[in-house]
Structures are given as C-alpha cells and as structure tokens.
Amino acid sequence: METDALDRVESAVDARAREMQGVFTDMLRIKAVNPRMGGPGEKERAAFLEKFLRGNGFAVDRVDVKDGGAPGGVRPSISAKIGGKDSGRNLWYISHLDTVPEGSRDLWKTDPFEPVVRDGKVYARGAEDNGQSLVASLFALLALKEVGAELPFNVGVWFVADEEFGSDYGIKALLEKGLFKKTDLVVVPDAGTPTGSDIEIAEKGLLWMKLTTEGKQVHASLPKKGLNAHRVGMELALDLDRVLNGKYTKRNRLYDYPVSSFEPTKVEPNVGNINTIPGEDVSYFDCRVLPEYDLDAVVRDVKATVRRVEKKRRAKIRFEKVQMESAGPATASDSDVAALLRRAVSAVTGVKPRFTGIGGQTVGNLFRRDGIPTAVWSTIDDVPHEPNEYSKLANLVNDAKVFASVPLLAV
Ligand SMILES: [Zn+2]
Incomplete structure (x- = not known):
C-alpha cells in the first residue's frame, strides 16, 4: 500500500x-x-x-x-x-x-x-x-x-x-x-x-555587537597628552576574545563547527593620517553561540569585560547589541x-x-x-x-x- x-x-x-x-x-x-x-x-x-x-x-x-x-x-x-x-x-x-x-x-x-x-x-x-x-x-x-x-x-x-x-x-x-x-x-x-x-x-544563537571606545585625540608625537582609543580598543577586543572563547568551550558534534564562535570582525576607519592618535575606536564582534548557552550570560560577560578595561584604561566604552537572536x-x-x-x-x-x-x-x-x-x-x-x-x-x-x-x- x-x-x-x-x-x-x-x-x-x-x-x-x-x-x-x-x-x-x-x-x-x-x-x-x-x-x-x-x-x-x-x-x-x-x-x-x-x-x-x-x-x-x-x-x-x-x-x-x-x-x-x-x-x-x-x-x-x-x-x-x-x-x-x-x-x-x-x-x-x-x-x-x-x-x-x-x-x-x-x-x-x-x-x-x-x-x-x-x-x-x-x-x-x-x-x-x-x-x-x-x-x-x-x-x-x-x-x-x-x-x-x-x-x-x-x-x-x-x-x-x-x-x-x-x-x-x-x-x-x-x-x-x-x-x-x-x-x-x-x-x-x-x-x-x-x-x-x-x-x-x-x-546557533546569534549576537552581533558594536564596541565604541572613546579616548582623546592628539598628535602622535605627544602620546601622554591624549588617550589612544585604538590601543584600548585592541586591548578590549583581545580581552573579549580570551574571555569568551575561554569560557564558552562546550562542544556539540552535531555542528560542522562544533563550538561557539566569538570573532572580532569589522573595524571602522579612524583617523585619516598616520601621525594622529585616534580619539575613537569602533569595532564589531560576530558571535555564534550553541543553544546550550544563554545569550544573556554572554552579554553579562561582555559588559563585565568592558567595565574592567574601561576602569583600567580610564576610557569610555559603549557596548551595543546590533542584533541578538537566541x-x-x-x-x-x-x-x-x-x-x-x-x-x-x-x-x-x-x-x-x-x-x-x-x-x-x-x-x-x-x-x-x-x-x-x-x-x-x-x-x-x-x-x-x-x-x-x-x-x-x-x-x-x-x-x-x-x-x-x-x-x-x-x-
Ligand atoms: Zn532563503
């Protein structure tokens, strides 16, 4: 039949x-x-x-x-x-x-x-x-x-x-x-x-985030007068990379890429010339998170890392969710x-x-x-x-x- x-x-x-x-x-x-x-x-x-x-x-x-x-x-x-x-x-x-x-x-x-x-x-x-x-x-x-x-x-x-x-x-x-x-x-x-x-x-869950670091723009020969937003932004990106990839390590073999991914991707252009210390740094992360994890927990860890770098470097850092789909x-x-x-x-x-x-x-x-x-x-x-x-x-x-x-x- x-x-x-x-x-x-x-x-x-x-x-x-x-x-x-x-x-x-x-x-x-x-x-x-x-x-x-x-x-x-x-x-x-x-x-x-x-x-x-x-x-x-x-x-x-x-x-x-x-x-x-x-x-x-x-x-x-x-x-x-x-x-x-x-x-x-x-x-x-x-x-x-x-x-x-x-x-x-x-x-x-x-x-x-x-x-x-x-x-x-x-x-x-x-x-x-x-x-x-x-x-x-x-x-x-x-x-x-x-x-x-x-x-x-x-x-x-x-x-x-x-x-x-x-x-x-x-x-x-x-x-x-x-x-x-x-x-x-x-x-x-x-x-x-x-x-x-x-x-x-x-x-996987998806989180796109934007990180805006504010420092103080000055002539590159006088770094003490300013605050290099690009350096702080790089430190933040590396810290986030280490914290997130170090913590969310569960594997799920169903996926071809079997772990969550946290990738620094886009950066926005900053100053137009080499001899200026940038006063602003804008960069992005693309995060793909296994359903085993709660995306809100990831966001909490991002915010904690942002606060730590902010305090350490006395910069102002803004975190924005561009897109978040659990x-x-x-x-x-x-x-x-x-x-x-x-x-x-x-x-x-x-x-x-x-x-x-x-x-x-x-x-x-x-x-x-x-x-x-x-x-x-x-x-x-x-x-x-x-x-x-x-x-x-x-x-x-x-x-x-x-x-x-x-x-x-x-x-
Ligand atoms: Zn389609």
Missing part, C-alpha cells in the same frame, strides 16, 4: 514536470525583492500563486501584515492545505516569497528577472532562494491531491513574506497569530547541499518531522542524509524557539544571493517528490 502510494505520487510529480517548470519561470519573472531592500515586495507574486492555487481547486488563506513602507501597504503570506485523518495536526512546508536584489548587474550573464533555462538549470534572482523549494512544495501538494492518497494529518504550504529582512512581516507575525501548533511538523526548505545529504535540525532547542533526530523527512529522502533519492547543525540562522530557528520541531532541508548547489543564481530542474522535481512522500511514510 505504502509503496503503491509512493509510486503514484512520484509519477504524478513527473507528469507535471513541464508545468512545474512553466510555473517556476513565470513566478521568477514577477519581481519580489524585499521592500526594505528597495524592491516592490511580495504582493504580485503572492497574487499569482493564489490564483494558481485557486485554479487547482484549493482554498487559500491569506494573511496581510500592515507595512506602511511597502507598495500597497501590506505584506502578504499565503497558505493552502489538504485535509488528513488527524485534522488537528499539520505538516507544513514553509518557503518565502521575497528575494534579495540582483546586486551588480554587470556580474549577471543574463537578466536576473527574465529567467533563462539552459542545460537543465533555471537562472534568475530567487531561483534557488527560495523559488525552487516554493514551487517544489506547491507541486508536492498538487500531486498529493491528485493521487488522493490517505494522509495521516493535514499537509500544507505557506509562502511567506519578509524572510530576507528579519521576518517581522512574515513568520514572526504568523507565529504571533498562533497559526502553528506544537504538535505540527514543520519543514523549512531554505538551506541544503548539492546531494540533499544534510538535514539541519539545529542552529537559538531554540535542537529538534530531536527521532522527532516525527526529522525521521520522516530522512526516510523520504532515502526512499526517493537513495541518499542517506545525516543530521547537522549550522552556525547560520533560518526561520527554522523561530519555530524551534516556539517549541515546534522543525527540519531544514533541500537539494541546492548553495548559490543564494550570488550573481547568476540558479536552480537545477532535476532538484525541483526530486525535492517535490520528497515533500510529497513525507506524509505517506507516516501511514
């Missing part, structure tokens, strides 16, 4: 491969650059998909989040689903409608908003991030409906706004509305590897969503995926923070935001088969 349903749903996806390619390229032609990155937003693309879903017999839920900064004043997210036996539980595929801008046009070999199909690949801005997964999940849903297979729970898709700029008008708003349940199974197909070998079940708990590898997804990938592609953790963050982290088990997976060459971004049509078809197979394996 199970194998039969799997075969039928895979054939249904194959039968629609051409149509899928058409919807994919039509959608990519509709510009959906995030309004906060100077684009028109998701409105037109959402309308196109809503029409397509309705045309295929689906009821469409639409959530418009008000955003005065967006053309039309709202940011749309849309959803459709098929009912299953347990109508109180949902398997959701969550992908995003918005894209980043094209970047330098000169670096593109083709028009980023006029999709080109060549050698089995579709080239366009947003083809990989997140168009491929969006269309793959859409056609998985169509195939399941067409085959009429018995589903253990509801299966649905969400196409959401604002992923590329913090998700305030997308997933964060939807989570606040209580549209997802702790018993739901959530798949976020917005990261992956070229063979589909990794199912990501954990992310990590939700890792999704268990034997949770329904992780285990079913792994079986589906194996059944469709023959690849036996491993479970991994990453230092970056996807919207998967927002679900995990709300206690909803979430798996992040797709088959991509990993070229998001690059010029000449592309998606392989074979991945589009195979990922659609995997998505359609997940609920069938739970029967």
